[in-house]
Amino acid sequence: xxxxxxxxxxxxxxxxxxxxxxxxxxxxxxxxxxxxxxxxxxxxxxxxxxxxxxxxxxxxxxxxxxxxxxxxxxxxxxxxxxxxxxxxxxxxxxxxxxxxxxxxxxxxxxxxxxxxxxxxxxxxxxxxxxxxxxxxxxxxxxxxxxxxxxxxxxxxxxxxxxxxxxxxxxxxxxxxxxxxxxxxxxxxxxxxxxxxxxxxxxxxxxxxxxxxxxxxxxxxxxxxxxxxxxxxxxxxxxxxxxxxxxxxxxxxxxxxxxxxxxxxxxxxxxxxxxxxxxxxxxxxxxxxxxxxxxxxxxxxxxxxxxxxxxxxxxxxxxxxxxxxxxxxxxxxxxxxxxxxxxxxxxxxxxxxxxxxxxxxxxxxxxxxxxxxxxxxxxxxxxxxxxxxxxxxxxxxxxxxxxxxxxxxxxxxxxxxxxxxxxxxxxxxxxxxxxxxxxxxxxxxxxxxxxxxxxxxxxxxxxxxxxxxxxxxxxxxxxxxxxx
Amino acid sequence: xxxxxxxxxxxxxxxxxxxxxxxxxxxxxxxxxxxxxxxxxxxxxxxxxxxxxxxxxxxxxxxxxxxxxxxxxxxxxxxxxxxxxxxxxxxxxxxxxxxxxxxxxxxxxxxxxxxxxxxxxxxxxxxxxxxxxxxxxxxxxxxxxxxxxxxxxxxxxxxxxxxxxxxxxxxxxxxxxxxxxxxxxxxxxxxxxxxxxxxxxxxxxxxxxxxxxxxxxxxxxxxxxxxxxxxxxxxxxxxxxxxxxxxxxxxxxxxxxxxxxxxxxxxxxxxxxxxxxxxxxxxxxxxxxxxxxxxxxxxxxxxxxxxxxxxxxxxxxxxxxxxxxxxxxxxxxxxxxxxxxxxxxxxxxxxxxxxxxxxxxxxxxxxxxxxxxxxxxxxxxxxxxxxxxxxxxxxxxxxxxxxxxxxxxxxxxxxxxxxxxxxxxxxxxxxxxxxxxxxxxxxxxxxxxxxxxxxxxxxxxxxxxxxxxxxxxxxxxxxxxxx
Numbered sequence: 001x002x003x004x005x006x007x008x009x010x011x012x013x014x015x016x017x018x019x020x021x022x023x024x025x026x027x028x029x030x031x032x033x034x035x036x037x038x039x040x041x042x043x044x045x046x047x048x049x050x051x052x053x054x055x056x057x058x059x060x061x062x063x064x065x066x067x068x069x070x071x072x073x074x075x076x077x078x079x080x081x082x083x084x085x086x087x088x089x090x091x092x093x094x095x096x097x098x099x100x101x102x103x104x105x106x107x108x109x110x111x112x113x114x115x116x117x118x119x120x121x122x123x124x125x126x127x128x129x130x131x132x133x134x135x136x137x138x139x140x141x142x143x144x145x146x147x148x149x150x151x152x153x154x155x156x157x158x159x160x161x162x163x164x165x166x167x168x169x170x171x172x173x174x175x176x177x178x179x180x181x182x183x184x185x186x187x188x189x190x191x192x193x194x195x196x197x198x199x200x201x202x203x204x205x206x207x208x209x210x211x212x213x214x215x216x217x218x219x220x221x222x223x224x225x226x227x228x229x230x231x232x233x234x235x236x237x238x239x240x241x242x243x244x245x246x247x248x249x250x251x252x253x254x255x256x257x258x259x260x261x262x263x264x265x266x267x268x269x270x271x272x273x274x275x276x277x278x279x280x281x282x283x284x285x286x287x288x289x290x291x292x293x294x295x296x297x298x299x300x301x302x303x304x305x306x307x308x309x310x311x312x313x314x315x316x317x318x319x320x321x322x323x324x325x326x327x328x329x330x331x332x333x334x335x336x337x338x339x340x341x342x343x344x345x346x347x348x349x350x351x352x353x354x355x356x357x358x359x360x361x362x363x364x365x366x367x368x369x370x371x372x373x374x375x376x377x378x379x380x381x382x383x384x385x386x387x388x389x390x391x392x393x394x395x396x397x398x399x400x401x402x403x404x405x406x407x408x409x410x411x412x413x414x415x416x417x418x419x420x421x422x423x424x425x426x427x428x429x430x431x432x433x434x435x436x437x438x439x440x441x442x443x444x445x446x447x448x449x450x451x452x453x454x455x456x457x458x459x460x461x462x463x464x465x466x467x468x469x470x471x472x473x474x475x476x477x478x479x480x481x482x483x
Numbered sequence: 484x485x486x487x488x489x490x491x492x493x494x495x496x497x498x499x500x501x502x503x504x505x506x507x508x509x510x511x512x513x514x515x516x517x518x519x520x521x522x523x524x525x526x527x528x529x530x531x532x533x534x535x536x537x538x539x540x541x542x543x544x545x546x547x548x549x550x551x552x553x554x555x556x557x558x559x560x561x562x563x564x565x566x567x568x569x570x571x572x573x574x575x576x577x578x579x580x581x582x583x584x585x586x587x588x589x590x591x592x593x594x595x596x597x598x599x600x601x602x603x604x605x606x607x608x609x610x611x612x613x614x615x616x617x618x619x620x621x622x623x624x625x626x627x628x629x630x631x632x633x634x635x636x637x638x639x640x641x642x643x644x645x646x647x648x649x650x651x652x653x654x655x656x657x658x659x660x661x662x663x664x665x666x667x668x669x670x671x672x673x674x675x676x677x678x679x680x681x682x683x684x685x686x687x688x689x690x691x692x693x694x695x696x697x698x699x700x701x702x703x704x705x706x707x708x709x710x711x712x713x714x715x716x717x718x719x720x721x722x723x724x725x726x727x728x729x730x731x732x733x734x735x736x737x738x739x740x741x742x743x744x745x746x747x748x749x750x751x752x753x754x755x756x757x758x759x760x761x762x763x764x765x766x767x768x769x770x771x772x773x774x775x776x777x778x779x780x781x782x783x784x785x786x787x788x789x790x791x792x793x794x795x796x797x798x799x800x801x802x803x804x805x806x807x808x809x810x811x812x813x814x815x816x817x818x819x820x821x822x823x824x825x826x827x828x829x830x831x832x833x834x835x836x837x838x839x840x841x842x843x844x845x846x847x848x849x850x851x852x853x854x855x856x857x858x859x860x861x862x863x864x865x866x867x868x869x870x871x872x873x874x875x876x877x878x879x880x881x882x883x884x885x886x887x888x889x890x891x892x893x894x895x896x897x898x899x900x901x902x903x904x905x906x907x908x909x910x911x912x913x914x915x916x917x918x919x920x921x922x923x924x925x926x927x928x929x930x931x932x933x934x935x936x937x938x939x940x941x942x943x944x945x946x947x948x949x950x951x952x953x954x955x956x957x958x959x960x961x962x963x964x965x966x
Contacts (some may be wrong), residue, residue: 255650
């Protein structure tokens with residue numbers, strides 16, 4: 001009626017029989033990760049991911065659900081503090097800065113994604129890394145190291161929880177809570193044992209259900225906000241000696257036991273320190289659910305190569321993986337911009353009309369007559385090859401039936417933004433500028449200073465304000481702003 | 484690839500096809516619940532549950548995990564506010580008061596429990612009811628009405644999620660988040676549509692895994708703390724227009740879909756307004772996991788009736804339901820007071836030696852030699868009758884094998900504290916006094932004033948301090964303190 005291992009594990013962090021549990025191995029890796037041990041190209045890519053995230057976080061300004069969470073934070077938290085809320089430059093405690101920045105990061109659906117885990121790391125990792133680094137006065141290297149810890153941990157947990165988990169749970173909310181704890185724990189310099197405590201407290205708070213999607217509800221912002229905030233809290237509690245379960249991931253009553261039917265514990269510790277999952281992360285080019293991107297790029301390829309006009313297209317079949325049908329199938333007639341980003345028909349319509357499905361294209365055209373008309377011509381069909389490759393590879397395949405009777409086939413093996421087809425630093429800067437312009441979070445001149453500082457983050461000896469004092473700083477001390 | 488209902492439900496609260504969903508019916512009930520519509524005996528019992536809760540919340544003072552969460556709240560939240568932290572009388576925003584009082588309420592395992600749902604309502608409902616009532620200056624009647632809403636909702640959700648849920652999830656953390664939202668939503672006078680939004684935001688944050696138990700980790704305090712705080716947050720967000728899923732409980736990607744295999748939606752709306760589940764709630768007499776109480780009372784009955792000394796007992800077989808084995812089976816050799824409360828052997832040992840397993844008995848004797856020796860004589864065995872009756876009834880059955888060869892059978896059909904064997908107001912007052920004495924939260928004279936005010940809660944026109952100004956209030960205005 002009890003497993004023998006349960007006695008062995010009780011109450012002793014140093015118990016040798018406990019070593020080698022996947023949760024502990026992963027926590028130890030996160031606790032011991034050092035800047036010097038991370039390959040140069042991983043650091044470089046993580047800086048790209050950081051700058052890309054800043055753009056997404058600023059893009060959330062003015063969005064109703066984001067502002068609602070910001071209002072709650074102002075009413076509930078302190079009126080000042082060491083950490084910065086990016087959408088308005090206000091200051092508060094790290095918990096609330098992480099919460100609001102987490103809420104903001106995912107709103108326009110332009111933040112990064114790791115294909116294999118279907119997890120959006122930036123939205124839950126960087127809000128915590130920045131808030132805590134600002135509180136601690138940590139260096140840019142420490143912040144980037146902590147972010148890599150969060151990415152490596154969160155991605156592996158997402159892969160571990162598997163496809164059955166993602167069918168009902170928003171992995172960014174669940175795995176994201178532990179990723180946030182790993183990030184915070186690394187900045188707090190937690191011991192491996194305390195990091196495991198942080199995992200335990202984070203994992204037992206991990207939550208996020210897809211049910212909100214069909215109602216166009218605001219839960220996605222809540223998921224990233226609370227994953228970031230609760231993960232940070234878990235690490236802060238662990239630093240104070242608050243104990244967590246030692247096998248929250250793979251244990252008999254842990255996350256996988258409760259929320260997955262196909263979990264594979266081997267994925268938690270897959271080539272730690274050799275395989276850098278961080279660099280497998282994709283940037284999002286289109287401002288839509290990632291499940292639409294492969295088909296969008298495949299269609300775009302056909303349209304560009306054949307110089308097609310939208311009215312020449314009679315119908316489009318998108319050949320997709322089951323996950324795309326599960327997530328996108330709930331939305332048939334989008335009523336909001338957010339729903340439109342989860343509607344394959346709308347995304348392909350916008351791509352065929354405007355060549356790009358960006359934030360401005362959605363905002364202005366998602367209910368335009370030609371887009372609505374084209375939407376009805378799009379059908380998703382399950383495809384064995386695409387599904388078999390997923391989630392490791394997100395293949396895009398479309399069949400385009402033209403009014404003249406021709407049928408054209410489109411295919412991309414790596415949608416734009418994927419590791420083999422990644423964005424350049426110029427493209428990331430341009431994307432950030434577009435996002436900031438969209439939300440109006442900063443003046444254009446401030447964006448220059450912001451970008452200059454952001455690209456040099458690893459040279460920053462002590463993290464300070466990112467946006468709060470931008471204009472002031474530029475005038476008072478141009479050198480400091482550019483450092 | 485999509486259900487027809489998904490289109491019908493999208494984005495419209497007033498859509499007629501949406502009426503009658505269990506989530507919506509339950510939210511509407513909670514939003515519309517009025518003091519005048521609640522039977523007198525339900526109000527009276529809820530006052531008993533409130534006073535019983537105050538004792539449990541005060542008993543948490545000084546407990547490491549509780550103080551750790553309190554420390555986090557001080558570092559993260561505002562340094563003043565309208566709501567009171569009971570363990571130290573400090574003031575903060577309602578979110579953090581609910582968090583710390585929620586953490587404190589469950590620590591000594593003396594707070595109430597609803598048998599059928601295996602849910603501890605007080606620990607997540609009253610922290611929210613009190614914090615928000617203090618902020619709003621609500622009356623005692625409004626607070627008690629909101630608490631009844633939380634009990635009725637949380638109990639039905641616990642029953643709905645069923646036994647498969649409780650095997651891995653701590654129902655008080657999961658169902659408790661929605662119960663907390665119902666309580667907060669009622670005090671905030673949310674419309675039925677906004678209450679449904681609050682349910683959506685709460686349900687998608689619902690969390691709490693049993694994995695911590697075998698490690699004697701501190702997660703239980705985190706579960707009640709965050710269920711209370713997140714439920715409160717969900718309702719406050721809903722009051723601001725933040726949208727939640729409309730079928731977070733029974734929907735295809737909702738709580739039951741993700742966290743239960745035997746959910747029964749009919750239980751969500753079972754005789755709403757006719758059956759008052761609140762009065763089915765049991766008070767906890769022994770300071771141990773409720774799963775030990777039936778056997779403890781059955782053994783106590785045998786011991787008292789036969790005037791047995793512990794050394795006359797050779798071994799004890801506790802005939803239990805599967806849930807008891809699932810929850811208690813993980814702890815074989817308790818190392819902490821908390822684990823001891825989840826160890827059937829220790830509980831029966833303490834009962835047989837001291838006639839009562841209270842907070843002081845555990846603290847002083849759980850590792851005493853006679854208790855440890857007796858612990859090894861206790862065995863749990865699955866019993867078909869007990870399991871069949873559970874969770875509606877918690878039957879206690881023991882076989883007591885004596886050193887003289889006799890075998891005595893003990894049985895109780897309702898353990899002390901259950902609805903048919905409930906505690907009197909005197910017994911509740913005495914229990915509160917013992918708990919406050921245990922933690923040292925208040926001086927004895929202050930407890931008199933506290934109890935006097937607490938028993939008259941429904942006559943309170945405007946909720947103010949409960950403990951913060953006790954001594955001052957008694958000296959400055961004795962009538963006010965006693966009101």
